[in-house]
Amino acid sequence: MTATVAAPPRPSVAVRRARVAVAAVFFTNGAIFANLLPRYPAIKEELDLTNAAFGLAVAAFPLGALIFGLTAGALIRRFRSSRVAVAGTIVTALGILLAGVAPGWGVLAAGMFLAGTADSITDVAQNSHGLRVQRLYRRSILNSFHAVWCAGAVLGSIMGAAAAELGVPSAVHLVVSAALFTAVALVCYRFLLPGDEHDEPEDSPEAATGASGDAAAGAELGGGASGITGTEAGAARGRFGALAKYGILGALVLIAASGGLVEDAGSSWAAIYLSGSLEATAFTAGLGFVALQGMQFVGRMLGDGLVDRFGQRAVARVGGLLVLVGMGLALAFPSIPGTIVGFGAAGLGIATLIPAAMHAADEVPGFRPGSGLTIVSWLLRLGFLFSPPVVGAIADAASLRAGLIVVPLTGVLVLLSAGVLSTRTRRPAK
Numbered sequence: 001m002t003a004t005v006a007a008p009p010r011p012s013v014a015v016r017r018a019r020v021a022v023a024a025v026f027f028t029n030g031a032i033f034a035n036l037l038p039r040y041p042a043i044k045e046e047l048d049l050t051n052a053a054f055g056l057a058v059a060a061f062p063l064g065a066l067i068f069g070l071t072a073g074a075l076i077r078r079f080r081s082s083r084v085a086v087a088g089t090i091v092t093a094l095g096i097l098l099a100g101v102a103p104g105w106g107v108l109a110a111g112m113f114l115a116g117t118a119d120s121i122t123d124v125a126q127n128s129h130g131l132r133v134q135r136l137y138r139r140s141i142l143n144s145f146h147a148v149w150c151a152g153a154v155l156g157s158i159m160g161a162a163a164a165e166l167g168v169p170s171a172v173h174l175v176v177s178a179a180l181f182t183a184v185a186l187v188c189y190r191f192l193l194p195g196d197e198h199d200e201p202e203d204s205p206e207a208a209t210g211a212s213g214d215a216a217a218g219a220e221l222g223g224g225a226s227g228i229t230g231t232e233a234g235a236a237r238g239r240f241g242a243l244a245k246y247g248i249l250g251a252l253v254l255i256a257a258s259g260g261l262v263e264d265a266g267s268s269w270a271a272i273y274l275s276g277s278l279e280a281t282a283f284t285a286g287l288g289f290v291a292l293q294g295m296q297f298v299g300r301m302l303g304d305g306l307v308d309r310f311g312q313r314a315v316a317r318v319g320g321l322l323v324l325v326g327m328g329l330a331l332a333f334p335s336i337p338g339t340i341v342g343f344g345a346a347g348l349g350i351a352t353l354i355p356a357a358m359h360a361a362d363e364v365p366g367f368r369p370g371s372g373l374t375i376v377s378w379l380l381r382l383g384f385l386f387s388p389p390v391v392g393a394i395a396d397a398a399s400l401r402a403g404l405i406v407v408p409l410t411g412v413l414v415l416l417s418a419g420v421l422s423t424r425t426r427r428p429a430k
Contacts, residue, residue, distance in 0.1 A: 014193075015136045021191035022130045025085050026145045027152035028181040029122055032093050033115070034156030034293070035177040036100050037267050038164045038286040041275050047105060051272075051400065055392025057109045058268050062384035064113040065120030069378035072124035073371060081129040082192035088122030089185040091115075093178035100174040116381075124377045127358055131373070132193060140304040142355045147300030150347075152181075153293040161286030245366045251420040252357040252364075253379040255316065258410040258417075259353035260383030262323060262346050265407045266292035268388050270343055273400050278336050291340045292347035299351025312356040312421035316414055322349030324411030331401055331408070346407060353414065354380065356421055383410075 011019075044054045075084050095115025102108035130145045156177070163173040270288030274280040299319070306315050323346045330342025361376035387406065394403035 009138075011136055015133065017191045018129075018193045019133050019137070019141065021188040022126065022133055023145055023148040024188045025089065025126050025185055025192075026130070026149040028089055028185045029092070029119070029126060030149040030152030030154075030293075031156035031159075032089070032096055032177060032181050033119065034153040034267070034289070035160040035163075035174060036096050037157055037289055038160035038271060038282070039100055039170055040268070041272055041282070041285065042164065042170075043100075043102070043108065044272065047102070047108065049105060051392040051395040051403075052389065053105060053392075055268070055388035055390075057105055057112060058388040059385055060109040060112040061116035061119070062264075062381040064116035065381040066378065066385060068117040069120035069124070069381060070374060072121045072377070073368075073374040075121060076125055076128055077196070080196060081125040081132070082189060085122050085125035085129060085192075086185045086189045088118045088125060090182045091118035092122060093182050095119075097171075097174045097178050100170045116384075120378065120381060124374050127377065128373060129192060131359070131362055140308055140359075142359055143300045143303035143307065143352055146351075146355045147297050147303070150293045150297035150300060150351075154290055154297065157286055157289050157293065161283050161290075164286075165283045245364060248364055248420050249361060249372060249375060251417045252361050252376050253382075254413055254417045255421070256354050256357035256376050256380035257383035258320075258413045259350040259357075260380045261387045261410050262350045262407055263292070263296075264384045264387040265391065265404060266343050266347065269391055269400060269404060270339075273404065274336060274339060277400055278334065278339060280336050284336065287340050288343045291344035294347065295344040296347035296351045299348045300355070303352040303355065307352060307356070311423040312352065312360065313418050313423055315352050316356055316418040316421055319349040319351065319353060320411040320414030320418065322346070322411070323414065324408045326408075327404070327411075328408040331404055334401060349411065349414075360421055 040054075040058075043049075049057070072084070079087075092115050095111050095113075095118060097111070099108050099111030099115060102111055126145070127142075130142055134141050159177065160173070163170075266289045270292065271285040274288050275282065275285035303315065326345025326349065327342045330339050330345075357376055357380070358373055361372035364372045367375075391400070391403035391406060394405075
Protein backbone atom coordinates (compact mmCIF):
# COMPACT_ATOMS: atom_id res chain seq x y z
CA MET A 1 0.00 0.00 0.00
CA THR A 2 1.41 3.42 -1.01
CA ALA A 3 1.73 6.02 1.76
CA THR A 4 0.33 9.45 1.07
CA VAL A 5 1.89 12.73 2.13
CA ALA A 6 -0.10 14.79 4.59
CA ALA A 7 -0.64 18.33 3.35
CA PRO A 8 -0.15 21.02 6.02
CA PRO A 9 -3.29 22.94 7.04
CA ARG A 10 -3.92 26.22 5.26
CA PRO A 11 -2.64 29.15 7.38
CA SER A 12 -5.07 31.80 8.57
CA VAL A 13 -5.54 35.16 6.86
CA ALA A 14 -3.47 36.86 9.59
CA VAL A 15 -0.56 34.49 9.02
CA ARG A 16 -0.74 34.96 5.23
CA ARG A 17 -0.72 38.73 5.73
CA ALA A 18 2.27 38.37 8.03
CA ARG A 19 4.10 36.47 5.29
CA VAL A 20 3.50 39.33 2.84
CA ALA A 21 4.60 41.87 5.45
CA VAL A 22 7.82 39.99 6.24
CA ALA A 23 8.54 39.74 2.51
CA ALA A 24 8.08 43.51 2.18
CA VAL A 25 10.55 44.13 5.04
CA PHE A 26 13.09 41.90 3.26
CA PHE A 27 12.41 43.87 0.06
CA THR A 28 13.14 47.23 1.71
CA ASN A 29 16.33 45.87 3.28
CA GLY A 30 17.68 44.84 -0.12
CA ALA A 31 16.58 48.00 -1.91
CA ILE A 32 18.01 50.53 0.56
CA PHE A 33 21.56 49.15 0.43
CA ALA A 34 21.56 48.47 -3.32
CA ASN A 35 20.70 52.08 -4.15
CA LEU A 36 24.21 53.06 -3.03
CA LEU A 37 26.15 50.47 -5.06
CA PRO A 38 26.03 52.11 -8.52
CA ARG A 39 27.46 55.22 -6.84
CA TYR A 40 30.62 53.36 -5.78
CA PRO A 41 32.74 54.20 -8.87
CA ALA A 42 31.87 57.91 -8.56
CA ILE A 43 32.51 57.91 -4.79
CA LYS A 44 35.88 56.23 -5.29
CA GLU A 45 36.83 58.74 -7.99
CA GLU A 46 35.51 61.86 -6.23
CA LEU A 47 37.30 61.00 -2.97
CA ASP A 48 40.43 59.93 -4.90
CA LEU A 49 40.69 56.57 -3.12
CA THR A 50 42.94 53.64 -4.00
CA ASN A 51 41.37 50.20 -4.32
CA ALA A 52 42.71 49.28 -0.88
CA ALA A 53 41.43 52.48 0.77
CA PHE A 54 38.02 52.07 -0.83
CA GLY A 55 37.93 48.42 0.23
CA LEU A 56 38.71 49.38 3.83
CA ALA A 57 35.90 51.96 3.85
CA VAL A 58 33.43 49.40 2.50
CA ALA A 59 34.68 46.89 5.09
CA ALA A 60 33.41 49.24 7.81
CA PHE A 61 29.91 47.95 6.95
CA PRO A 62 30.59 44.34 8.06
CA LEU A 63 32.84 45.60 10.85
CA GLY A 64 29.89 47.39 12.43
CA ALA A 65 27.85 44.24 11.93
CA LEU A 66 30.45 42.11 13.69
CA ILE A 67 30.88 44.47 16.65
CA PHE A 68 27.18 44.97 17.35
CA GLY A 69 25.51 42.04 15.57
CA LEU A 70 25.44 39.83 18.65
CA THR A 71 23.13 42.33 20.35
CA ALA A 72 20.36 41.27 17.96
CA GLY A 73 19.24 38.28 20.01
CA ALA A 74 18.89 40.32 23.21
CA LEU A 75 17.12 43.14 21.39
CA ILE A 76 14.66 40.69 19.82
CA ARG A 77 13.92 39.05 23.15
CA ARG A 78 13.40 42.47 24.73
CA PHE A 79 11.47 44.32 22.00
CA ARG A 80 10.23 41.58 19.55
CA SER A 81 11.61 40.85 16.10
CA SER A 82 8.94 42.95 14.35
CA ARG A 83 9.89 46.17 16.14
CA VAL A 84 13.62 45.54 15.85
CA ALA A 85 13.39 44.84 12.10
CA VAL A 86 11.51 48.06 11.34
CA ALA A 87 13.66 50.25 13.60
CA GLY A 88 16.81 48.73 12.10
CA THR A 89 15.53 49.50 8.59
CA ILE A 90 15.24 53.19 9.42
CA VAL A 91 18.75 53.42 10.90
CA THR A 92 20.21 51.48 7.94
CA ALA A 93 18.71 54.02 5.53
CA LEU A 94 20.27 56.88 7.49
CA GLY A 95 23.70 55.21 7.41
CA ILE A 96 23.50 54.62 3.64
CA LEU A 97 22.52 58.26 3.11
CA LEU A 98 25.51 59.44 5.17
CA ALA A 99 27.88 57.23 3.16
CA GLY A 100 26.44 58.43 -0.14
CA VAL A 101 27.07 62.12 0.58
CA ALA A 102 30.38 61.67 2.44
CA PRO A 103 32.93 64.47 1.85
CA GLY A 104 35.87 62.24 2.81
CA TRP A 105 37.06 58.74 3.67
CA GLY A 106 36.26 59.05 7.39
CA VAL A 107 32.62 60.00 6.88
CA LEU A 108 32.23 57.32 4.22
CA ALA A 109 33.56 54.70 6.63
CA ALA A 110 31.38 56.05 9.47
CA GLY A 111 28.24 55.88 7.33
CA MET A 112 29.06 52.34 6.26
CA PHE A 113 29.76 51.37 9.88
CA LEU A 114 26.38 52.73 11.06
CA ALA A 115 24.54 51.08 8.17
CA GLY A 116 26.30 47.76 8.79
CA THR A 117 25.47 47.81 12.48
CA ALA A 118 21.78 48.43 11.84
CA ASP A 119 21.65 46.04 8.89
CA SER A 120 23.03 43.12 10.91
CA ILE A 121 20.40 43.60 13.60
CA THR A 122 17.65 44.00 10.99
CA ASP A 123 18.87 40.86 9.23
CA VAL A 124 18.56 38.68 12.33
CA ALA A 125 15.20 40.21 13.26
CA GLN A 126 13.59 39.77 9.84
CA ASN A 127 14.90 36.21 9.54
CA SER A 128 13.70 35.41 13.05
CA HIS A 129 10.24 36.69 12.19
CA GLY A 130 10.34 34.88 8.86
CA LEU A 131 11.19 31.59 10.58
CA ARG A 132 8.32 32.21 12.97
CA VAL A 133 5.93 32.55 10.04
CA GLN A 134 7.51 29.48 8.40
CA ARG A 135 6.73 27.39 11.48
CA LEU A 136 3.08 28.35 11.09
CA TYR A 137 3.14 27.32 7.43
CA ARG A 138 4.79 23.98 8.27
CA ARG A 139 6.77 24.02 5.05
CA SER A 140 9.80 25.81 3.67
CA ILE A 141 9.12 29.46 2.76
CA LEU A 142 12.33 31.11 3.99
CA ASN A 143 13.98 31.08 0.56
CA SER A 144 11.05 33.07 -0.82
CA PHE A 145 11.78 35.86 1.67
CA HIS A 146 15.40 35.96 0.54
CA ALA A 147 14.18 35.94 -3.07
CA VAL A 148 12.16 39.07 -2.36
CA TRP A 149 15.30 40.61 -0.79
CA CYS A 150 17.02 39.99 -4.13
CA ALA A 151 14.14 41.63 -5.97
CA GLY A 152 14.54 44.67 -3.73
CA ALA A 153 18.28 44.69 -4.38
CA VAL A 154 17.72 44.53 -8.14
CA LEU A 155 15.22 47.39 -8.02
CA GLY A 156 17.51 49.43 -5.78
CA SER A 157 20.49 48.84 -8.06
CA ILE A 158 18.51 49.84 -11.15
CA MET A 159 17.26 52.96 -9.34
CA GLY A 160 20.83 53.86 -8.38
CA ALA A 161 22.23 53.15 -11.86
CA ALA A 162 19.51 55.20 -13.53
CA ALA A 163 20.02 58.09 -11.10
CA ALA A 164 23.78 58.02 -11.73
CA GLU A 165 23.29 57.88 -15.51
CA LEU A 166 20.84 60.81 -15.41
CA GLY A 167 23.10 62.88 -13.17
CA VAL A 168 20.70 63.02 -10.21
CA PRO A 169 22.65 64.27 -7.16
CA SER A 170 23.42 61.50 -4.64
CA ALA A 171 21.79 63.42 -1.80
CA VAL A 172 18.48 63.80 -3.64
CA HIS A 173 18.48 60.22 -4.88
CA LEU A 174 19.29 58.64 -1.49
CA VAL A 175 16.86 60.83 0.48
CA VAL A 176 14.04 59.71 -1.83
CA SER A 177 15.14 56.08 -1.52
CA ALA A 178 15.33 56.24 2.29
CA ALA A 179 11.93 57.93 2.63
CA LEU A 180 10.21 55.52 0.25
CA PHE A 181 11.45 52.25 1.68
CA THR A 182 11.26 53.17 5.35
CA ALA A 183 7.64 54.19 4.75
CA VAL A 184 6.98 50.72 3.31
CA ALA A 185 8.53 49.08 6.38
CA LEU A 186 6.45 51.21 8.75
CA VAL A 187 3.22 50.31 6.96
CA CYS A 188 4.11 46.62 7.11
CA TYR A 189 4.70 46.67 10.86
CA ARG A 190 0.98 46.49 11.71
CA PHE A 191 0.62 43.22 9.74
CA LEU A 192 3.52 41.35 11.37
CA LEU A 193 2.81 38.66 13.98
CA PRO A 194 2.05 39.94 17.50
CA GLY A 195 3.69 38.64 20.66
CA ASP A 196 7.15 37.36 21.41
CA GLU A 197 9.24 34.86 19.47
CA HIS A 198 8.10 31.21 19.73
CA ASP A 199 5.02 32.44 21.61
CA GLU A 200 1.87 31.65 19.61
CA PRO A 201 -1.50 31.67 21.41
CA GLU A 202 -2.28 28.12 22.50
CA ASP A 203 -5.94 28.35 21.56
CA SER A 204 -5.38 29.75 18.08
CA PRO A 205 -5.63 27.67 14.90
CA GLU A 206 -2.08 28.70 14.13
CA ALA A 207 -0.77 27.10 17.30
CA ALA A 208 -1.64 23.69 15.95
CA THR A 209 0.47 24.40 12.90
CA GLY A 210 3.09 26.50 14.66
CA ALA A 211 4.56 26.39 18.13
CA SER A 212 3.02 23.06 19.08
CA GLY A 213 4.05 21.60 15.74
CA ASP A 214 7.64 22.82 15.69
CA ALA A 215 9.12 19.37 16.04
CA ALA A 216 7.02 18.02 13.18
CA ALA A 217 7.81 21.06 11.09
CA GLY A 218 11.51 20.60 11.73
CA ALA A 219 11.36 16.97 10.58
CA GLU A 220 9.23 17.94 7.61
CA LEU A 221 11.76 20.53 6.53
CA GLY A 222 14.61 18.07 6.63
CA GLY A 223 15.73 18.06 10.24
CA GLY A 224 18.55 20.08 11.70
CA ALA A 225 21.97 20.99 10.42
CA SER A 226 23.11 17.40 10.09
CA GLY A 227 20.11 16.32 8.02
CA ILE A 228 18.67 13.96 10.64
CA THR A 229 15.47 13.78 12.62
CA GLY A 230 14.96 15.36 16.05
CA THR A 231 15.44 11.97 17.79
CA GLU A 232 18.61 11.27 15.86
CA ALA A 233 19.86 14.79 16.55
CA GLY A 234 19.36 14.20 20.28
CA ALA A 235 21.35 10.98 20.09
CA ALA A 236 24.08 12.72 18.12
CA ARG A 237 24.26 15.45 20.72
CA GLY A 238 24.66 12.83 23.44
CA ARG A 239 27.51 11.18 21.54
CA PHE A 240 29.44 14.19 20.44
CA GLY A 241 28.29 16.93 22.84
CA ALA A 242 29.61 20.44 22.49
CA LEU A 243 32.26 19.44 19.95
CA ALA A 244 29.64 18.34 17.45
CA LYS A 245 27.42 21.33 18.21
CA TYR A 246 30.12 23.90 17.55
CA GLY A 247 31.63 21.91 14.70
CA ILE A 248 28.31 21.93 12.86
CA LEU A 249 27.85 25.62 13.60
CA GLY A 250 31.36 26.36 12.29
CA ALA A 251 30.64 24.59 9.00
CA LEU A 252 27.38 26.52 8.70
CA VAL A 253 29.31 29.76 9.20
CA LEU A 254 31.65 28.78 6.33
CA ILE A 255 28.68 28.14 4.05
CA ALA A 256 26.95 31.40 4.96
CA ALA A 257 30.20 33.41 4.78
CA SER A 258 30.87 31.98 1.31
CA GLY A 259 27.51 33.27 0.17
CA GLY A 260 28.29 36.61 1.81
CA LEU A 261 31.68 36.88 0.12
CA VAL A 262 30.18 36.31 -3.33
CA GLU A 263 27.42 38.84 -2.63
CA ASP A 264 30.04 41.35 -1.52
CA ALA A 265 32.15 40.80 -4.63
CA GLY A 266 29.10 41.65 -6.72
CA SER A 267 28.15 44.69 -4.65
CA SER A 268 31.62 46.14 -3.98
CA TRP A 269 33.56 45.31 -7.12
CA ALA A 270 31.33 44.33 -10.07
CA ALA A 271 30.67 47.92 -11.18
CA ILE A 272 34.28 48.98 -10.62
CA TYR A 273 35.65 45.95 -12.50
CA LEU A 274 33.27 46.38 -15.43
CA SER A 275 33.73 50.16 -15.72
CA GLY A 276 37.48 50.14 -15.09
CA SER A 277 39.11 46.95 -16.34
CA LEU A 278 36.54 46.27 -19.09
CA GLU A 279 35.59 49.92 -19.86
CA ALA A 280 31.82 49.46 -19.65
CA THR A 281 29.46 52.44 -19.41
CA ALA A 282 28.08 53.51 -16.03
CA PHE A 283 24.73 51.82 -16.62
CA THR A 284 26.24 48.63 -18.07
CA ALA A 285 28.66 48.45 -15.16
CA GLY A 286 25.66 48.25 -12.83
CA LEU A 287 24.40 45.15 -14.63
CA GLY A 288 26.96 42.88 -12.98
CA PHE A 289 25.28 43.30 -9.60
CA VAL A 290 21.83 43.24 -11.22
CA ALA A 291 22.70 39.90 -12.86
CA LEU A 292 23.95 38.45 -9.59
CA GLN A 293 20.89 39.52 -7.63
CA GLY A 294 18.50 38.74 -10.47
CA MET A 295 19.69 35.15 -10.75
CA GLN A 296 19.82 34.88 -6.97
CA PHE A 297 16.15 35.91 -7.01
CA VAL A 298 15.37 33.15 -9.51
CA GLY A 299 17.31 30.61 -7.44
CA ARG A 300 15.51 31.58 -4.27
CA MET A 301 12.08 31.51 -5.89
CA LEU A 302 12.83 27.95 -7.01
CA GLY A 303 14.82 27.15 -3.86
CA ASP A 304 12.03 26.13 -1.49
CA GLY A 305 10.71 23.51 -3.92
CA LEU A 306 14.21 22.22 -4.70
CA VAL A 307 15.14 22.03 -1.01
CA ASP A 308 11.91 20.19 -0.16
CA ARG A 309 12.56 17.70 -2.98
CA PHE A 310 16.34 17.19 -2.98
CA GLY A 311 17.47 18.53 0.41
CA GLN A 312 19.66 21.49 1.31
CA ARG A 313 22.89 19.52 0.90
CA ALA A 314 22.44 18.59 -2.76
CA VAL A 315 21.18 22.06 -3.72
CA ALA A 316 24.16 23.71 -1.98
CA ARG A 317 26.68 21.45 -3.73
CA VAL A 318 25.24 22.20 -7.17
CA GLY A 319 25.34 25.87 -6.22
CA GLY A 320 29.01 25.69 -5.24
CA LEU A 321 29.79 24.12 -8.60
CA LEU A 322 27.95 26.94 -10.40
CA VAL A 323 30.01 29.56 -8.57
CA LEU A 324 33.27 27.75 -9.32
CA VAL A 325 32.59 27.21 -13.01
CA GLY A 326 30.63 30.41 -13.76
CA MET A 327 33.04 32.96 -12.30
CA GLY A 328 36.06 30.82 -13.10
CA LEU A 329 35.27 30.98 -16.81
CA ALA A 330 34.34 34.67 -16.64
CA LEU A 331 37.74 35.55 -15.15
CA ALA A 332 39.66 33.17 -17.41
CA PHE A 333 38.11 34.70 -20.56
CA PRO A 334 37.27 38.33 -19.63
CA SER A 335 34.59 40.20 -21.55
CA ILE A 336 31.67 42.42 -20.61
CA PRO A 337 28.93 39.88 -21.52
CA GLY A 338 30.89 36.98 -20.05
CA THR A 339 31.48 38.83 -16.78
CA ILE A 340 27.80 39.71 -16.44
CA VAL A 341 26.87 36.08 -17.11
CA GLY A 342 29.53 34.94 -14.63
CA PHE A 343 28.13 37.11 -11.85
CA GLY A 344 24.68 35.80 -12.74
CA ALA A 345 25.86 32.19 -12.42
CA ALA A 346 27.46 33.02 -9.07
CA GLY A 347 24.20 34.58 -7.88
CA LEU A 348 22.25 31.49 -8.87
CA GLY A 349 24.82 29.29 -7.13
CA ILE A 350 24.66 31.06 -3.77
CA ALA A 351 20.87 31.54 -3.82
CA THR A 352 20.02 29.05 -1.07
CA LEU A 353 23.26 29.11 0.94
CA ILE A 354 22.50 31.79 3.52
CA PRO A 355 18.85 30.72 4.05
CA ALA A 356 19.98 27.08 4.40
CA ALA A 357 22.67 27.96 6.92
CA MET A 358 20.27 30.13 8.92
CA HIS A 359 17.55 27.49 8.95
CA ALA A 360 19.99 24.77 9.99
CA ALA A 361 21.58 26.99 12.67
CA ASP A 362 18.17 27.74 14.17
CA GLU A 363 17.68 23.99 14.70
CA VAL A 364 21.11 22.94 16.02
CA PRO A 365 20.42 21.32 19.44
CA GLY A 366 21.87 22.84 22.58
CA PHE A 367 21.37 26.56 21.93
CA ARG A 368 18.81 28.98 23.33
CA PRO A 369 16.04 29.99 20.88
CA GLY A 370 17.52 32.29 18.26
CA SER A 371 21.12 31.91 19.49
CA GLY A 372 22.33 29.63 16.71
CA LEU A 373 20.71 31.89 14.13
CA THR A 374 22.27 34.98 15.73
CA ILE A 375 25.76 33.43 15.83
CA VAL A 376 25.68 32.36 12.17
CA SER A 377 24.15 35.67 11.07
CA TRP A 378 26.90 37.46 13.00
CA LEU A 379 29.85 35.42 11.81
CA LEU A 380 28.76 35.25 8.16
CA ARG A 381 29.72 38.92 8.13
CA LEU A 382 33.33 37.73 8.13
CA GLY A 383 32.88 37.12 4.41
CA PHE A 384 31.74 40.72 3.95
CA LEU A 385 34.51 42.02 6.25
CA PHE A 386 37.52 40.33 4.67
CA SER A 387 36.42 40.39 1.04
CA PRO A 388 36.72 44.16 0.28
CA PRO A 389 40.21 44.78 1.74
CA VAL A 390 41.61 41.46 0.48
CA VAL A 391 40.29 41.97 -3.05
CA GLY A 392 41.39 45.63 -2.95
CA ALA A 393 44.92 44.77 -1.80
CA ILE A 394 45.30 42.11 -4.50
CA ALA A 395 43.92 44.56 -7.07
CA ASP A 396 46.51 47.21 -6.13
CA ALA A 397 49.31 44.63 -6.19
CA ALA A 398 48.25 42.87 -9.40
CA SER A 399 44.80 43.56 -10.90
CA LEU A 400 41.15 43.54 -9.89
CA ARG A 401 40.67 40.52 -12.12
CA ALA A 402 43.22 38.66 -9.96
CA GLY A 403 41.51 39.84 -6.78
CA LEU A 404 38.18 38.44 -7.91
CA ILE A 405 39.64 34.91 -8.01
CA VAL A 406 38.38 34.64 -4.41
CA VAL A 407 34.86 34.23 -5.86
CA PRO A 408 35.32 30.86 -7.62
CA LEU A 409 37.38 29.68 -4.64
CA THR A 410 34.33 30.07 -2.41
CA GLY A 411 32.61 27.49 -4.61
CA VAL A 412 35.23 25.00 -3.47
CA LEU A 413 34.55 25.90 0.19
CA VAL A 414 30.85 25.24 -0.27
CA LEU A 415 31.48 21.86 -1.88
CA LEU A 416 33.64 20.87 1.09
CA SER A 417 31.28 22.19 3.81
CA ALA A 418 27.84 21.23 2.47
CA GLY A 419 27.86 17.84 4.22
CA VAL A 420 26.43 19.39 7.41
CA LEU A 421 23.24 20.48 5.63
CA SER A 422 20.09 18.41 5.53
CA THR A 423 19.53 15.61 3.06
CA ARG A 424 16.32 14.98 1.16
CA THR A 425 13.15 16.04 2.95
CA ARG A 426 11.22 13.43 4.88
CA ARG A 427 7.50 13.96 5.27
CA PRO A 428 5.26 12.02 7.60
CA ALA A 429 2.77 9.72 5.93
CA LYS A 430 -0.86 9.18 6.94
